[in-house]
Amino acid sequence: MALQRRTPVPALTTIQETLLLTLYARALDSRLPGSILHDMMSDEVVKRLDYDFAKLKASASVVSGTALRGGKLDDIVRRFCRANPQAVVLDLGCGLDTRVFRCDPPDGVDWYDIDYPKVIKLRADVVPERAHAHQVAADLTAAGWLDAIPSDRPAMIVADGVMPFLPEETFQALTRTLTAHFPSGELALNGYTRFAGWSMRYHPAMKALGIRGGEGFDDPREPEGWRAGLTLAEEQLLTRAPEVASFPQPLRALARLMALSTAVSRQGARILRYRF
């Protein structure tokens, strides 16, 4: 039997390389008997890549946390697509995420995966194509990339693991540009507090990649003041999610303890959803 050659990963910036950690975390989650996300396709993508995933030091908390937040964002996207079967979905900083396959939107939905050109090129090599899924090779902070995306349909914008890597002002300006482009929609993201963003630098997986911390905001209503027309629709504190029952110990006990306090839970993972 001929051995299949694995795809080499090009030289990536430290921020781009974080996409391999989240991909690997979803792959590892899929191998667990108590998998949260069941994203077997991520595991297939991992196996196609010639890359030393072990160096990423993906801990149990990264695996469970990434799978859980991914699943919660998927739920939001699916709900939006059910209510708006002609919507557009934008996955900002998509990396090698297979979200479009997990969400399996109806044919009327056009899906746009956006990331740096180098990432989109790698994506084309290892993530299967799909009807109505479009790849946009762009720096999110550059002007013009949105012109290719229809502006007359409701939009579901998802930002999974990207907000902490854009400077605060830049993310706010991006949000204004996005909400001005579409008639209506929702923005869903995994939100970090300022402390959680700062403390990222001490996380073994982030240290392994050389990440020096990230951006965040504390009050979930803060984005309402970004002049982007956002209204908070939902804050989910993931320490209180039912899926915590599948976390391995001692992570489960820690999450249960954190869940007792809203302020402490906010320092962990949270999903924020806004309407515009």
Ligand SMILES: C[S@@+](CC[C@H](N)C(=O)[O-])C[C@H]1O[C@@H](n2cnc3c(N)ncnc32)[C@H](O)[C@@H]1O
């Ligand atoms: C932690 S990874 C998350 C990837 C993906 N969302 C996932 O959950 O697997 C962060 C991603 O944001 C992308 N990113 C960060 N800043 C970006 C920018 N200015 N323009 C485009 N993509 C960006 C990176 O290339 C990377 O793919």
